Amino acid sequence: MEINDVIYGQHHIDKVLEELIKSAPVQRLKGIYQGGASFLVNRKWDVTRYEHSIGVMLLIKKLGGTIEEQIAGLLHDVSHTAFSHVIDVVFENEAEDYHENIFQQVIVHSEIPGILEKHGYDAEELLSDDTRWTLLEQPAPELCADRTDYTLRDMYRYGHISLSEAQTFLDHLIVRNGRMFPDGIEAAEWFVRVYYMEVIDFFLNPVNVYGYEYLAQTLKAALQHNVISAEDLLKTDQEVLDILHASKNKEVLSLLKHIHPRIQVKEDNIQYDFHQKKKMRLIDPSIFHHDEWVKASAVSENVRKMGEAAYQKAKKGVYIKVLHH
Template sequence: MEINDVLYGRHQLDGVLEELIKSAPVQRLKGVYQGGASFLVNPKWNVTRYEHSIGVMLLIKRLGGTIEEQISGLLHDVSHTAFSHVIDFVFENEAEDYHENIFQQVIDQSEIPEILKQHGYDADDLLLNDTRWTLLEQPAPELCADRIDYTLRDMYQYGQITLREAEIFLDHLVVRNGRVFPDGIETAEWFVRVYYKEVIDFFMNPVNVYGYEYLAQTLKAALKHNVIAAEDLLKTDQEVLGILHSSENDEVLRLLEKIHPHILVKEDDIHYDFHRKTKMRLIDPSIFFHNEWITSSSVSEHIRKMGEAAYRKAKKGVYVKVIEN
């Protein structure tokens, strides 16, 4: 099969990767939007988990990762529920890792273990210890394929960077001991600036925060009134929305009506309707400088100040005033 990715171009895939891509769990991700409620309040915020998963796989390939790590990259998000991280707000999960907690269950109940077995792989060995895959995942504030792809993909799709800028950045990544790093301080500064556009200007956009708040309320009400069950959350976004819209529950329908692209909100930390904090997301990638590995903020005042500003913003959260909904 041929994959044509907006960031990484055309690739021919066959064997285990082709079969996994065609599997039901991966195909479901075409109907799960990465931004959670974002597409409901702004149709342009429409990157899917499928696009991101394919992208992570291809980025790992570009960085020289093994076929095993590419498989893990492709499958790392298959347990994301409908509406992605909105579910963490529904279940008041501050770590925002609900999908990780159900990962093994989703894998075990799918055709993925059998596909892997037919190609000589053991699902548990390959997928249940992601510390082996050092290109795929690294704890913040370092870079990794997952963090790089969703940042570049979202910020390109939403008009914050160009394809040329993304390509230049990708050309300036280096791999050392199975980990990915910027090749110098200019590369690090560019990515840190773009990453905080993602975290602050997109994730913490008051319109986006509004969508999360009201969709979480809607799903809480739907679960409370048995309009949906927990297992329904492993359907697509549109399938769950269909259940909600066809329900006859007044509370669910009233809340659902408040989520649309024409709402007007603003940040106002005095006269606000609700306050929302999200997971702390900071970036400070290591670079090789004067023959030693150091954090980029230790040599870049610009990165240090961006990190401090992002920390203050995350600690404060977003105070949303609804003007019209």
């Protein structure tokens, strides 16, 4: 099967990956927006978990990762609920890992173990411990395929970087001991800057934060009034929205009315309507410098300053004043 991706171009992929891509759990991700509530408040913010999952798989392939790691990359987000991380706000899960906690049960009750077994892979062995997949996941502040793909994909799609910039950066990635690194300070500085555009300017964009807040309130109310169940969250975003809209619940319907692309909000630390903090997301990749591995911030004052500014912003959170619902 040939697969074409806007960032990584055209690739031939193995039969097992083709079958997994066609499976219901992976296809469902076409209906899960990467940004949680962002699509509802800005129609242009429309990257899906499906695109990202394909991207992570292809990035691992490009970096020479095994088929097993490509499989883990393709499947790493299949347990994301409708509206992605909004659910972490609903369940007050500060680690933002609700999807990781239900990953096993989602996989086990799907056709995925059967597909893997048919091709000689063991689902339990492949998917029970993602620390084995060192290209796919690394603890912050290092680079990994997951973090790299969503940053490049979102920032390219939303017009903050060009395709040639993204591809130039990819050419400056090296793999050592099964992990990915920028090949020098220039590439590291570029990625750090772009990553903070993603996690500060985009994730903490006041319109985005507003969408999260109101959608989380709506879903909380819907769960309390039994309009939806936790199982419903394994449907697509649109399917859950349809259930909410069809409900006769006044509180749910009234909250839903507040979520639309015409919303006007601003940041205001003094006269604000609500305050939201997100998981601290910092990046400071290691690079090889003068014959040793060091953090980029130890070599680059720019990286150190960007990290400090991002830390302060994330620690403070965002204070939102609603100008017009």
